Amino acid sequence: MIVALLVLLVPLAARPPARINPGEHLNWRAARPEPVEGRASARGSTSSPRAGHAPIEAPPGIRSGVFQSPRDASCTEWHDCRQRALAAADRGEYEVFHDLAWRTIQTGPPKDPALMYLLARAQALSGRPHDALVMLERLAEMGVPSDADTNDDFSRTRQLPGWPEVWARIARLTHPDSTRVAVAAPAVAPAPAESNSPSPAPALDSVRFSIAGFAPGGLAYDAVSRRFVFGDRLGRKLIVVGEGSNHAVDFVRAESAGFHEISAIEIDPKRGDLWVASAAAADSAASLHKLQLISGRSLRSFPLAADLEPVTPVDLVVTPAGAVLVLDGAGRQLLELRAGGTSVERIMRVDVQGPTSLASGIDEGIAYVAHRDGVLRIDLRARTSTQVAAPNSISLAGLERIRWRRNGLIGIRVDDDGSRRIIRLELNATGRAVTQATTLERSAPTMGQTFVTISGEDLVYLVDGSSGAPGRLLPDAPGMAEFLAYRVRLR
Numbered sequence: 001m002i003v004a005l006l007v008l009l010v011p012l013a014a015r016p017p018a019r020i021n022p023g024e025h026l027n028w029r030a031a032r033p034e035p036v037e038g039r040a041s042a043r044g045s046t047s048s049p050r051a052g053h054a055p056i057e058a059p060p061g062i063r064s065g066v067f068q069s070p071r072d073a074s075c076t077e078w079h080d081c082r083q084r085a086l087a088a089a090d091r092g093e094y095e096v097f098h099d100l101a102w103r104t105i106q107t108g109p110p111k112d113p114a115l116m117y118l119l120a121r122a123q124a125l126s127g128r129p130h131d132a133l134v135m136l137e138r139l140a141e142m143g144v145p146s147d148a149d150t151n152d153d154f155s156r157t158r159q160l161p162g163w164p165e166v167w168a169r170i171a172r173l174t175h176p177d178s179t180r181v182a183v184a185a186p187a188v189a190p191a192p193a194e195s196n197s198p199s200p201a202p203a204l205d206s207v208r209f210s211i212a213g214f215a216p217g218g219l220a221y222d223a224v225s226r227r228f229v230f231g232d233r234l235g236r237k238l239i240v241v242g243e244g245s246n247h248a249v250d251f252v253r254a255e256s257a258g259f260h261e262i263s264a265i266e267i268d269p270k271r272g273d274l275w276v277a278s279a280a281a282a283d284s285a286a287s288l289h290k291l292q293l294i295s296g297r298s299l300r301s302f303p304l305a306a307d308l309e310p311v312t313p314v315d316l317v318v319t320p321a322g323a324v325l326v327l328d329g330a331g332r333q334l335l336e337l338r339a340g341g342t343s344v345e346r347i348m349r350v351d352v353q354g355p356t357s358l359a360s361g362i363d364e365g366i367a368y369v370a371h372r373d374g375v376l377r378i379d380l381r382a383r384t385s386t387q388v389a390a391p392n393s394i395s396l397a398g399l400e401r402i403r404w405r406r407n408g409l410i411g412i413r414v415d416d417d418g419s420r421r422i423i424r425l426e427l428n429a430t431g432r433a434v435t436q437a438t439t440l441e442r443s444a445p446t447m448g449q450t451f452v453t454i455s456g457e458d459l460v461y462l463v464d465g466s467s468g469a470p471g472r473l474l475p476d477a478p479g480m481a482e483f484l485a486y487r488v489r490l491r
Contacts, residue, residue: 078108098126113144121153129157134225137166145173211248218265219451219462231262252296257289268318275324277313286311288344302337302344315358327358348383359404370399377432389433401452410459412450441488459488
């Protein structure tokens with residue numbers, strides 16, 4: 001099985017600093033015992049955050065390491081939760097400290113810097129240094145410096161490979177006129193060639209990981225925690241792989257979220273939500289699941305009601321306003337969960353053969369559906385559709401996956417000879433016609449279902465080869481197979 005992935009981290013302008021005073025806001029006490037050894041290796045991740053992420057409008061919380069929600073704390077009012085958390089820290093009960101700090105985040109004011117810093121301390125002291133590093137980075141993104149460079153609570157966090165980058169950001173907030181710490185940029189592919197070029201830029205090997213019994217059912221990338229999220233279709237769970245890591249970790253399982261066979265996933269970075277579509281092959285039951293991205297906690301499931309007929313979700317996207325669109329391949333219909341809505345509704349039938357993928361344009365009222373013979377432009381307000389036009393020299397048939405980017409679509413297309421290519425389709429001002437097609441990658445794997453996502457300037461794509469092109473079997477690990485992740489630059 002081959003996995004292809006694309007990642008770009010976008011620089012973020014620093015906001016005016018509002019330094020945390022731990023003693024004033026948190027009743028902080030200077031000396032803390034060293035955290036219990038050994039927990040990080042069991043719970044943490046081998047990846048580290050990278051400076052330059054774009055901010056997301058998500059509740060503060062855990063973005064790495066432990067993905068399941070902590071044990072329920074007994075407190076319900078955030079002032080009480082905070083006082084109990086501090087008392088637990090004083091007693092050296094750092095796991096309780098972590099749970100109560102997490103509960104304080106849940107019940108307290110949204111994105112409160114003092115409470116986020118409290119949670120960072122609890123993460124560090126309870127053996128979650130990677131989580132603490134991510135939280136400190138999020139504070140820096142908000143323009144809030146901290147004393148993490150001198151506070152003994154973060155001694156293990158400062159030993160992580162990602163600490164210098166995060167500290168550089170904190171230092172720039174504390175001393176905005178000081179010389180910036182240079183951070184090496186990741187290697188990227190050269191600019192893609194035009195469609196008539198003999199050699200488009202090849203995809204770059206981005207990540208490798210090994211796992212047993214994995215059948216892909218979706219792909220997303222969390223730029224803040226630098227983790228790839230994969231849907232395991234038959235395992236009925238989500239797994240994560242940190243960028244730079246070769247270790248896959250279970251994120252959310254069916255037992256806690258009620259998944260059927262997972263068929264599509266998507267991240268809403270503005271609101272910090274993770275959306276999952278799943279369906280049961282046996283009885284055609286299907287659901288749309290909303291999870292908290294920072295923790296993997298299940299927030300709500302929305303059954304795809306019987307009056308929508310048996311539904312087979314093949315793709316989903318989140319619109320700029322937060323509505324969730326679901327493409328039903330079997331029923332050939334487009335479904336919608338409105339932002340803040342409580343039920344999934346049918347928008348319209350799509351009278352085409354083989355609908356395969358869905359994209360949401362920058363205009364809230366426009367979406368695109370790829371199908372066997374071309375692409376539909378959907379007017380969501382008028383509930384009408386028209387075929388996207390193209391010159392005779394450009395074929396829109398055979399597009400398996402599409403995603404919106406700027407003023408066009410990025411797609412994976414199967415050519416007549418069975419080969420795959422990744423293309424960019426530039427659209428005219430009305431979005432009704434293709435004006436140019438550019439080949440970005442000609443050597444995409446030819447077997448298995450594809451999944452794609454876009455992060456910044458990079459394309460991430462995954463090919464499910466479980467039915468005919470499995471990952472490389474590992475001779476020293478029976479039942480395990482190695483998978484590759486690649487990225488393609490979209491310039």
